[in-house]
Structures are given as C-alpha cells and as structure tokens.
Amino acid sequence: MHFDGRGVLAGALLSFGQPAGEGVLVFEKPEGGADQVPAERIGQVLADAKVPVVVLNACQSGAVGKQLEAAVATRLLAGGASALVTMAYSVYAVAAAEFMTAFYERLFAGDTVTSAVLAGRARMARRPERPCPKGELPLADWVIPVHYWRREASRTQAGGLLFTTVARH
Template sequence: MAHNRLLVSLNGDRLQLSWQRGQEYPRQAPEVDFNHPFEPKVLADLRWYLEEYLSFPYGLNPDKAIAIEQKFQGWGQTLFELIFQSTDEGREFFQEATRSGLDTCELGISSDNPQVLNLPWELLYSPKDLFLAPKLSGMYRTLSHQRVRAETPELPRDQLNILLVIARPYEQDIGFQTIARPMLEALRPLQKFVNLKVLRPPSFTEFERELNTHRQGFYHIVHFDRHGSFNPNAGRQFNLMDASGQGELVFETLKGEAEVVSADRIAQSLTDCRVPVFVLNACKSAQEGEEEFSSVATRFIFAGAKGVVAMAYSIHAEAAKHFRLSGN
C-alpha cells in the first residue's frame, strides 16, 4: 500500500506537482508551464511500435523498431524532467517520496486535457531509478472534474460479484476462452468467495438489462473481454461536420453479428448502474481524442465509476492474456 502519493495536475496551461505522505496535508510545488513535450511523430512512432510492428516484424521494420526502442529512455527522461526537475520543490518531493523505496509511492496524473492524458507516462525514466512504472506502487490517470454522483450503495461483503462480458462476433476471432481462462485461473484460489456471471447473449440490450436489474448495488466489477476501437470520425453529437473522435466497444447481437456501440451511448446506460470498477480488456478503450471524455474509460468515470482499467493502444491476444483481473 502506498505511503507516499505524488499527483501531477493540469490547471489551465500550468502543471503542478503535489506530494502527500500518509495522512499529512498535501504539499504543492510551484506551477510550471505546460507545453506538449513531443512532436506528433513521437506519439505516432510509439503507436506504430506497440500496435503494428508485431504484425509484420520483417524487412526494414526491425531496424525501425530498434531505433524507436532506443528513444524510450530519452522520451521518459523528458517527462521526468518536466514534472520532477522543473522546480526545487519538485526535486525534493520526488526524493522524499521515494526515499523508502519506489514501491511505497504511487503517481497520479490529474487532467481533463486529452493531450496530457495521452502522454506515455508509463515511460517515465530517472537516470538513477531507470523506468519508474514497474517499480512504483501504482500509476493512474484521473479526471480533474467529474459530475457529483450519488454515493455508491453498500455492496455485498460475503462475495465478490463479477459480470464478465465476452463478445467474439468476427469469423477469424481469437478463441472464446483465450482471455477468460487466465482470469479464471487467477480467481481459482478465491472461487468460493467469487460469484462470476458470464453475460449471454453479449448484446448491448442484455448488458443494459442486467445492470438495470441490479442497479441498487450488486456487481463489484464488470470485466469486458471484447474488441474496442477509437473512431476518429465519430462526433460528440453525431454531427460528422464536427467530428472529434470517440471510443467504441463491440458487442454481439443475437445473430452473432458485431454491434458497435459508442462511448457516449454506453455511458448514458451506466448513469445509474452504480458499478464501482470496470476492467476493459479491449483495444484503445483508453485512447482519448481531441475532446474531453472521448475514450470509453473516461466516459465510464464521468458516468460514476470509481475506477477503470483500460488500454490506450491495440494489443495482440498474447499480451491481452496478461491484461486480466488478478491479484497482481
């Protein structure tokens, strides 16, 4: 459990670092100007490396991939210097927060600005501690402004209730149990305390019905095992002339056909569902567009979820096996 908490917040066009130790009152470093630290090509290269390279690791692509890998350290150090080296207090906060070990410290990024949320914070690199993300107690992104919601009702304490939504509508899809099996294995030691329901059929209508039936407080976690995408042509108000992009999830109709549902539409159905945690094992479910709250993950948070685990990129099935509900 983290004893030290570092939080990076964006206020207008200014970044501010704060540090809280235990139950002490948070301390704040002076604000610094936020100018996007990377050219668009940097984020495009990173997305190519994570999403496309493994699909065709031949020809000149391996050389390109190696060149990108060699830039990770520099990109991560740029982010580190931005938040921890821009002020004397920032340097002091990081040193004191991690004095007893990185594993006692968690780092949060608080913003509604997609440019900030989309930065590859997981690459944070310190010359002394190297890449920070694997060593920290935790790293998360949170929204600066959320609607005031009714308090989450008391949830059952005698068992953990999980709704598992699996959709495989495409002909050449990965196996039905490719992701589910590793999750079930992880839960096996706790099986007598876990109530796991697999939604059948995995349609959006059935999903709405199931959550509305238990809206007074039943499910602790909803776990999606399905395809996700980010549609750059989707407008907030379905106005293609003002398209800003929006996240989508793929459900499955009664006929086994793909049913693509936008983040806005899903969020509208979750307004009163009162589920605290969502695990989105779905590609690009955390990718933000040009507008605020355009990803599936941020729409869920905006609708009242307490926490969402999601992906900013597309990943292959082998990697998705490890992106599961577990005790790690």
C-alpha cells in the same frame, strides 16, 4: 464489470470504413454481426447500474484523442465509475492474457485495483515476448494497460465483480 472484446477510439474508422465519431465498444448482436455501441450509451448504462469498477480488455478503450469527452474511458469516469482498467492502444491477446492473469490474481487476493494493475504490468514486463510471423518478438507493451481512477477501489469495496465476455472479432 469486465468486458473482453473490441474497442475503437473516436475518430478512427469502424469496420465498415465510417468514422467512429466517438469511442465505441463492439458487442455482438443476438443474430450475429457487430453491434458498435457508443461510449455515451455504455457510460449511461453503467452509471444507472452504479458499476464502480470497470475492466475493458478492448483495444483503444483507454485511448484519449483530440475529443477527450468522446473517449470510452472518459465517458465511463464521467458516468461515475470509481476505477477503470483499459487498454490505451491495440494489444495482442496473449499480452492481455498475461496482464489479466496477474491483475485478477492480485484483485481476488484482496489488493486494490491500483496494486493489481501494477502487478499485471510487471508480469507483462517480465515476459515481453509476443508471437509474430517471424517468431517471438520482445515488446515493451506493459505500458498499454492503463488505470484511470477517481477513488481507490478493491474487490471488496466493489461488492463483487460482474463478468461479461464477448467474443473477439
């Protein structure tokens, strides 16, 4: 499963100023507006569906804070996911696009998730310039995509991939 959207680390402030309490992913409600779904609920849904590989292109979805059990990544691993690819910190969309391009090229070519993550991080390191108000700024943000795994996985082992894309806010 691939999620492209917003994530918030446990203890951080949500968009309306309240503490998150646990990691959340931000979906969009059918009628519009943010639907902030706690990590525990997401983990349960993915565990029930037996989703083995999860890619979260969402800021802080791989971050681990004081409440380890409340982080999005740890909830999904506890729910049975074999492999998680997440973002440890906030990441520019252009940086995530660099990572995801190389990651999926390698994954669809038959590489393992681990090899695909390494390819994505290498691409980010080779192309470190990111846009900012003063022009291009070189960043060492290749460390932001992280890979948590309980056992190695590949596209063929996962039985294909299900994609869901959520608009960024």
